[in-house]
Amino acid sequence: MSKLSKIFTGNIVVSLVAILFGLIVGAIIMLIGGYDPILAYQSLFEQVFGNKYDFGETLREISPLVLTGLAVAFAFRAGLFNIGGEGQFIIGMTAATFIGIKVTGLPAYIHAPLALIVGAVCGGIWAGIAGYLKAARGVNEVITTIMLNWTALYLGNYIVTNFLMKSGMDKSFDIQDSASISIQSLSSFFNDARIHWGMFLSILAAIFFYYFLWKSKQGFELRAVGHNHNAAEYAGMNVGRNVVKAMFISGAFAGLAGAIQILGVFHYQTIMSGTPGTGFDGIAVALIGMNHPFGILLGGSLFGILTYGSAGMSFGADVPPELIRIVIGSIIFFIAAQGIVRWVLKPFYSKRKKEKVL
Amino acid sequence: MSAASPVLELKGITKRFPGIVANDSISLKLNKGEIHALLGENGAGKSTLMNVVFGLYQPEEGTIEMNGQPVLIDNPNKAIDLGIGMVHQHFKLVEPFTVTENIILGMEPKKGINLDYKSATAKIKALSEQYGLKVNPNAKIHDISVGMQQRVEILKTLYRGADVLIFDEPTAVLTPQEITELMEIMRRLVAEGKSIILITHKLKEIMQISDTVTIIRRGKVIDSVITKESSPQELAEKMVGRAVSFKVDKIPATPGSTVLKVDKISSKSKDGIAVLDELSFTLRAGEILGVAGVDGNGQSELIEALTGLRKIDSGSIELLGEQVANLSPRQISEHGVSHIPEDRHKHGLVLDFSMKENMVLETYYKKPYNKRGFLNYDAITKQAKRLIELFDVRTPSLDTLARSLSGGNQQKAIIAREIDKNPDLLIAAQPTRGLDVGAIEFVQKQLVAQRDQNKAVLLISFELDEIMNVSDRIIVIYEGRIVGEVYPEKTNDQELGLMMAGSTVGGKSHE
Numbered sequence A: 001m002s003k004l005s006k007i008f009t010g011n012i013v014v015s016l017v018a019i020l021f022g023l024i025v026g027a028i029i030m031l032i033g034g035y036d037p038i039l040a041y042q043s044l045f046e047q048v049f050g051n052k053y054d055f056g057e058t059l060r061e062i063s064p065l066v067l068t069g070l071a072v073a074f075a076f077r078a079g080l081f082n083i084g085g086e087g088q089f090i091i092g093m094t095a096a097t098f099i100g101i102k103v104t105g106l107p108a109y110i111h112a113p114l115a116l117i118v119g120a121v122c123g124g125i126w127a128g129i130a131g132y133l134k135a136a137r138g139v140n141e142v143i144t145t146i147m148l149n150w151t152a153l154y155l156g157n158y159i160v161t162n163f164l165m166k167s168g169m170d171k172s173f174d175i176q177d178s179a180s181i182s183i184q185s186l187s188s189f190f191n192d193a194r195i196h197w198g199m200f201l202s203i204l205a206a207i208f209f210y211y212f213l214w215k216s217k218q219g220f221e222l223r224a225v226g227h228n229h230n231a232a233e234y235a236g237m238n239v240g241r242n243v244v245k246a247m248f249i250s251g252a253f254a255g256l257a258g259a260i261q262i263l264g265v266f267h268y269q270t271i272m273s274g275t276p277g278t279g280f281d282g283i284a285v286a287l288i289g290m291n292h293p294f295g296i297l298l299g300g301s302l303f304g305i306l307t308y309g310s311a312g313m314s315f316g317a318d319v320p321p322e323l324i325r326i327v328i329g330s331i332i333f334f335i336a337a338q339g340i341v342r343w344v345l346k347p348f349y350s351k352r353k354k355e356k357v358l
Numbered sequence B: 001m002s003a004a005s006p007v008l009e010l011k012g013i014t015k016r017f018p019g020i021v022a023n024d025s026i027s028l029k030l031n032k033g034e035i036h037a038l039l040g041e042n043g044a045g046k047s048t049l050m051n052v053v054f055g056l057y058q059p060e061e062g063t064i065e066m067n068g069q070p071v072l073i074d075n076p077n078k079a080i081d082l083g084i085g086m087v088h089q090h091f092k093l094v095e096p097f098t099v100t101e102n103i104i105l106g107m108e109p110k111k112g113i114n115l116d117y118k119s120a121t122a123k124i125k126a127l128s129e130q131y132g133l134k135v136n137p138n139a140k141i142h143d144i145s146v147g148m149q150q151r152v153e154i155l156k157t158l159y160r161g162a163d164v165l166i167f168d169e170p171t172a173v174l175t176p177q178e179i180t181e182l183m184e185i186m187r188r189l190v191a192e193g194k195s196i197i198l199i200t201h202k203l204k205e206i207m208q209i210s211d212t213v214t215i216i217r218r219g220k221v222i223d224s225v226i227t228k229e230s231s232p233q234e235l236a237e238k239m240v241g242r243a244v245s246f247k248v249d250k251i252p253a254t255p256g257s258t259v260l261k262v263d264k265i266s267s268k269s270k271d272g273i274a275v276l277d278e279l280s281f282t283l284r285a286g287e288i289l290g291v292a293g294v295d296g297n298g299q300s301e302l303i304e305a306l307t308g309l310r311k312i313d314s315g316s317i318e319l320l321g322e323q324v325a326n327l328s329p330r331q332i333s334e335h336g337v338s339h340i341p342e343d344r345h346k347h348g349l350v351l352d353f354s355m356k357e358n359m360v361l362e363t364y365y366k367k368p369y370n371k372r373g374f375l376n377y378d379a380i381t382k383q384a385k386r387l388i389e390l391f392d393v394r395t396p397s398l399d400t401l402a403r404s405l406s407g408g409n410q411q412k413a414i415i416a417r418e419i420d421k422n423p424d425l426l427i428a429a430q431p432t433r434g435l436d437v438g439a440i441e442f443v444q445k446q447l448v449a450q451r452d453q454n455k456a457v458l459l460i461s462f463e464l465d466e467i468m469n470v471s472d473r474i475i476v477i478y479e480g481r482i483v484g485e486v487y488p489e490k491t492n493d494q495e496l497g498l499m500m501a502g503s504t505v506g507g508k509s510h511e
Helices: A002-032 A037-049 A052-077 A085-102 A108-137 A141-164 A184-189 A198-215 A217-227 A229-234 A239-266 A278-288 A293-317 A323-336 A338-357 B046-053 B076-081 B099-104 B117-130 B146-159 B176-191 B203-209 B232-240 B299-307 B329-334 B344-348 B355-359 B377-390 B407-420 B437-452 B464-470 B493-500
Strands: B008-017 B020-030 B035-040 B061-066 B069-071 B084-087 B164-168 B195-200 B212-217 B220-226 B258-268 B274-284 B288-292 B314-319 B337-340 B425-429 B456-460 B473-478 B481-486
Touching: A002 A037, A002 A278, A002 A293, A002 A323, A002 A338, A037 A052, A037 A293, A052 A085, A052 A184, A052 A198, A052 A217, A052 A239, A052 A278, A052 A293, A085 A108, A085 A141, A085 A239, A085 A278, A108 A141, A108 A239, A198 A217, A198 A239, A198 A293, A217 A229, A217 A239, A229 A239, A229 B344, A239 A278, A278 A293, A278 A323, A293 A323, A323 A338, B008 B046, B020 B035, B020 B046, B020 B061, B020 B220, B035 B046, B035 B203, B035 B232, B046 B164, B046 B195, B076 B084, B084 B146, B099 B117, B099 B146, B117 B146, B146 B176, B176 B195, B176 B203, B176 B493, B195 B203, B203 B232, B212 B232, B220 B232, B232 B437, B258 B299, B258 B456, B274 B299, B274 B314, B274 B456, B274 B481, B288 B437, B288 B464, B288 B493, B299 B329, B299 B337, B299 B425, B299 B456, B329 B337, B337 B407, B344 B407, B355 B377, B355 B407, B377 B407, B407 B437, B425 B437, B437 B456, B437 B464, B456 B464, B464 B493, B473 B493, B481 B493
Parallel strands: B035 B195, B035 B212, B084 B164, B164 B195, B288 B456, B288 B473, B337 B425, B425 B456
Antiparallel strands: B008 B020, B008 B061, B061 B069, B212 B220, B258 B274, B258 B314, B473 B481
16 A cells, blocks of 8 residues: 555656646647647547547557556566567567467357467567576667567568468458457447457556555565565575566566457558557656556556547647657656656745644 | 864764754864774764765854864865865775876876876875885786775875875775784874874774774764773763673583585686685584685675575585585575575665565565465564564664665664574674674674574674674685684684685694
8 A cells, every 4th residue: 555655645746747847848849830739738638538439549549558558667667678568569469360360260258368368478478588588698688678579570570471461452361250359339339439348458457467566476576576686586586587477477468458459459460561659658658657557557548648639639720740749758758857847846845844834 | 182273173063864963063173193083883973974074065054174264165176175085985996997097087197188197106106105005006906905905095195185084994894914004004194294084983993093082973972082091891882872792792602413514615706716615614503603704705605605696516515414505595595594694785685675575585485474376464564573573673664665774773674584584504794794883782692692592603704803702613714715713712813814814824724
């Protein structure tokens, strides 16, 4: 509980102020560019909350961001920097597509979970490679995960091209209906927005993250290794195994994110010329969420809302949607440079303290 | 006492940090040609005070005067300009550079656009001779001994024209012989008109060298006395605030059966240098075996080998008749070995874990703390509470991060955890390093208590006094070998010091 309260007291103020500052920076740039920031932000929120369809689509946007955010945060809690969410995401996509297309004759309640699990496990193994290299050979995981991103991109393209390609098109066959995780009833409620089980999975993943890391024996080891691997080793923990385990679980979150995109949203996989970016966005989400699972649920939501709402900004106020990346970048800047935020907040805090004394 | 105004005078220095007053109206007078010792426990405020003098902190109240003139020292460069020099406990030297290069670093003499090494070297040589430092200006730092490195630090302050030298725990890293030499140098310095502030908690050195002593406790000056008119007993009482005993009270040991038998173990470093070289000894139940030696002669590697952190290439380690060489740390721990590590921050604690998490750092996977893969926080809290009360660890709460505890309390927590494992063998590496007199007394008592419960205790320490006071038997380690074995009541500092320097005179060779 104390961890939770810490997130929701001292630090949350910093996060909220950083978000506010980010929005202000965006507004200033809009003013310089001759746009109306108030109208722009108004259109942004109208786009998200204006009707059921768009709200449903925003929820769809949020789920994978939460999962890749969890991936980055989990590794971080174990003292590792997983930059490879991107690659693990692609591997998760590809594995889910493969199972979704090639496995036939299974009932939906087996086929869909199987595809999800294989997607997550393959993402985990992909990250586990970097973990193993670090544990066995001391290779820095930042380097290997970045390299594995590109390896994953071309491996994914290769698999789609050679095994799953719909002839004459740049994409794979559609997955079997039994592998889909779309929720028809909810989708029709949201006017055919692509609602799927991934939304609930991402919430479950955050809860799992919390309990595993702070309540379980294995989480204790992972945190000990993350904070001080010397003391962990001395206390009899196997540091190498924990590094691999942490990377595996981290990669599994990212792999699951990829799998839900295929099974819930697209139902097929395209040949990609570049990486999709969701894995990298996870770094930002983890940062906004202070590497805490419940913070990440909020951070992912914010990120999803801003991203999806940016389309509304360009319709309603003619603001280029790329501008929202400036806002997100500024938010990250202010969270990373907390000193600035605290400095601005200082007068408020000291005033409050004085009142207490009186 | 001279009638002239003191070289350095602190008047009512008060420095506050959030929540505590580190220095509470401290006044101190340093006369010319005097060695003034600053005595106090850890956290008493000695370092804060010296950081104020050296310009790293600004005091809230009080003034500093030099030769009767008030001065404002707001950064270290100002302090150096005013002739204040500091010899830090941890040397600040660039290892691959020569002595000269290190000394001129930051104020390099120029000749045109070139560095003027020649005149610098000459100047350093002259200074070195004047004060009897015997430093070779052209030697590289990594080629010279720790004692020499310290002299380079001293030269550095002299080169910058220091008249007031502050020594921060200067003897912590030296051998007994080097300590004697350092004392000579300090006497020479004051004879040449310098003044010295000596920060230490070693009473023996204060008695030997200082003229006056100022005792600080909890940020306040307790007393300033003339050393000759005082006694170690009196100083210690003033420092701690109660009577302390220096002699470790213990009955003669009654060693029982062999617990640990180390036979010709060898291990190489990454560079292929033999760090353990056919090292052998035995340790019996109910005795404290002290391992004396100068830092870096294989002590750390020996501990690593015994605790499973280092693989040995040959030899055997038998614990209660069972072979434990090259087992994992956890397997060795489960064979009944506890270990108070040398570096408590690096190996002993996870500083960002709460106290209660740290108390089960080695046992978390066992019942009752582990309940079907989940941590049983009730049991953990209960255990932590018990240990913390039993060993009087002062912590605001069980959820406090280990980081925010004082060194003494951190060490108490580790000792509580290790002793509670009820080990057959307790390895204590530098267990009192950086602790104050009160905490040292506590730790040493615990070691003796373990021995009296018929446990085997291996004590590795660089402090000769500790080895002599606590051990029942002493072995001396030098370059990865045991070079001698002596009994504390039949030896003295001189003999041990010689053995620690590699000479086997006096001690019978182990083989």
